Amino acid sequence: MPAHRSHPHPHPHPGQHPRPRSRRAVATTLTTAAVLIAATATASGASGGFGPLPPQNPYTAANGTATMHGDSASSDTTPYAGPGAGSISWSRTALASACPTVVIGSDGYPVALCTTIFGETPTVYLLDPSNGAKLASLALPKGSLFGGVYAYLDNADQLVAVDGDDNLLRIGHQQAADGSWSLTIDQSTPLSAYLPSGDNVVGLSPGWDGRVWFATAGGVIGTADTTTGAVHTISTGEGIDNSISTVPGYTAVATDHALYLLTEAPDGTPVIDWRAAYDRGPGRKPGQLSWGTGATPSFFGPGDGTEYVTITDNAAPHENLLVYKVAAGPTPICTTPVLTQYPESGTEDAVIASGDSVFVTDTYGYPYPALPSGAPASVPSSASFDGGMSRVDVNVDGTGCQLVWNSDVESAALPRLSLADGKIYTFTVSGPTGLVGSDTFALYGYAVVDPATGAVESSSSIGIGLLYNPLQMTGTTAADGTLYQGTETGVLRITGD
Template sequence: MRLRTSLTFTAAALCLAVGNAFAATPSAPAGFGPLPPQNPATAADGTATMHGDSASSDTTPYPGPGTGPISWSRTALASACPTVVIGSDRMPVALCTTIFGRTPTVHLLDPSTGADLASLALPKGSLFGGVYAYLDNTDALVVVDGDDNLLRIGHHRSAGGGWTLAVDQSTSLAGAIPSGDNIVGLSAGWDGRIWFATAGGVIGTADTRTGVVRTISTGEGVENSISTVPGHTAVATDHALYLLGEAPDGTPQIQWRAPYDRGPGRKPGQLSWGTGATPSFFGPGDGTGYVTITDNAAPHENLLVWKVSSGPTPVCSTPVLTQSPESGTEDAVIASGHSVFVTDTYGYPYPALPSGAPASVPSSASFDGGLSRVDLDADGNGCHLAWNSDVRSAALPRLSLADGRIYTLSVSGPTGLVGSDTFASYSYAVLDPATGAELSSTPIGLGLLYNPLQMTGTTAPDGTLYQGTETGVLRITRG
């Protein structure tokens, strides 16, 4: 994830949830937080990126719909929507991939109803070029199209009083991208430049004011997004985690490289061979002292945690999701304060895989699901498993620092390739981060209309939760 989100033709969506009474950022419940520092180039933390913020913490400063009665509706878009972001005007913007044609398409949604107000199709490129995007500090969506143009897409009132989406700025990156390569990860730097990474392992920065692009090459594949905090950018390749800074002219500079156990092959329930996680910065203090990913070790993967200031030796490597015989994840983690939460996607049935994905090892597996929480030791130089949970999360969960709950969609019933589209049942679920227990569960629906495909959700300041599914976006509010 990371959530890195999923698949070849569908791509995950977002959620949003909150209460109108919370205009200011609430304080975090004991044991979690703080939020990462606010990136000056993005919309507000919690609603700026697929993973909430440029640090990819997968936390939100807003309370979710809670454990009481809920109301929900579905916006049918014939697309999977991996990214839903919300700016200062409270307008949800979704980046989706159409089921037929696999075309990345931007949608502007009505915050009152979830209705589709305007859409803009983009040139088609790689799957993950149509997945990762962020909302900048002017409420414009920053995304790369299939022609390697770095775009800022704004939403504007039309002459007739409706809405329109338009490309407000375009910066070509084509000259910096090798032929046949494509941009995967995208994140806002703290100095106005934009960081990107390609599937072929090129890492670069782009200055959209001057058009200057600077790159280096790792020679290793990248299949997830990237994360930024002041002074540091984290990129996970299929072999190692890289921590980078930049020279005065913007050229990326490797601060350290940490290899990890990539395992014997791509696991069932994953989209590529290697980590399934976008790197996440977290920690007590200012929320940037540590960085974490999962590896791909067998039979159980490990959570790896490094001190940003003293990598590349990890402070801990802890087996997770050990309640099942085997484990793996295609999701980013939730990382906040002293705690990291990992979701098991081992065996999760995706309708399709990215082009060139190797055969899985083993060739198939059932989906058991589950979550683990790992805590840093008191001295900050190690970590330990706090709990395992059997909740079968079908989405990448999100932790609310306002109400101290984890929000997700869970799945019950058959989840084979046929079952995922017909008989599996999906529910809105609220978990206790202290124990992993399910606090409440509300049935939503059956089959592909409601399958969230391990996509994440975002919590908006108006109390609404937007969750992407295989075919559209769910809008969940307090009942």
């Protein structure tokens, strides 16, 4: 697996790119007006500070590497510095699988939960941290498309996932005396008796008492005690297409109609603290996998990292960022239009949420090679992808939010904010991004974004076509600064030179 070197191309201005874009002809990026907005936000008391990390969940691996979104609060931040804005080296691990989740435990070994291209089979891979090579794999029974996406790594470096037979699994890895590695199912808790026939678990996250919270595509929310086998559920009657998030005392779940904040009864039965309906729009937007919010709820805040919870809605033509005070009930403190530099916007990505700031990426028009079973036709039927990102800051007094900047960075991955080096890391795309073009002619690259301005600090070309397409999946940075980015066909390993 040869390593490749790339040298960065500086981009001093946000949205600088080599070709005209259809929607971008009418876009307003980081202009003088946006700078004035940023100044106004600062003057009004929006600090824009990043951090702290959310509380460390005692039942997950370390924050930053425990879940698809870094931590159980789904902040999409990391405590580790990334490869940086200089020259990089990279290699690719070919797995013939789309790999949305890469988590890393205390032993430093990356574990990837992927879905095979042929057969759409959920498969767990153990990777070598020294070079990214595959050490072991374990195929799981097939369920829904989202069933092979969301999982987390527990505090014993076991992957917690649900298979297609609705068994809640803990999957460990170990090395034999001869040096070979294996992945094994160390614990299995059946959930099928508590789910409607044909339903599948979508999201998982541990509570602070050790119970595992889960949510299903059909709207069931539950907890499971994997020590006793006790399971308790409620039903919302609404579809769920994204993962769930937990902080001390609270769990957040977004359905295709509303955001739910939940606590639990002493026996573990979920209890709805409040429900906040949102504008779900006229239909599924192109570049989304479902009709409703595309975001996993994210907890954040400048105090302990849990004061607020946020999602995006699906309003047309522009989606809104919705921010709620966790302790103050279902009325949002702000409903802020984002990605307004384009005629339309929408996202299938969770946000980055840290301190007073939230960053939203635009996936409107992004072509996915597969949709979940039963996904409705998009409205409109098609659209071009132009990317884009917005930053919104919550006022210091918590009474509202302000749009700080819009950028037209063409992010093809869900970005991650490093609290160690103050940079946003993502992958970008240029060239044709239609369903065929994105897998054939589009050029993908590693990019570093300045969170203060939205400008691309540097970018390095990686490759063309489906081998490198990140499919709006997020990367994970290891403690040594190595970035693992899932793609449509495997995992990229990026290091700074």
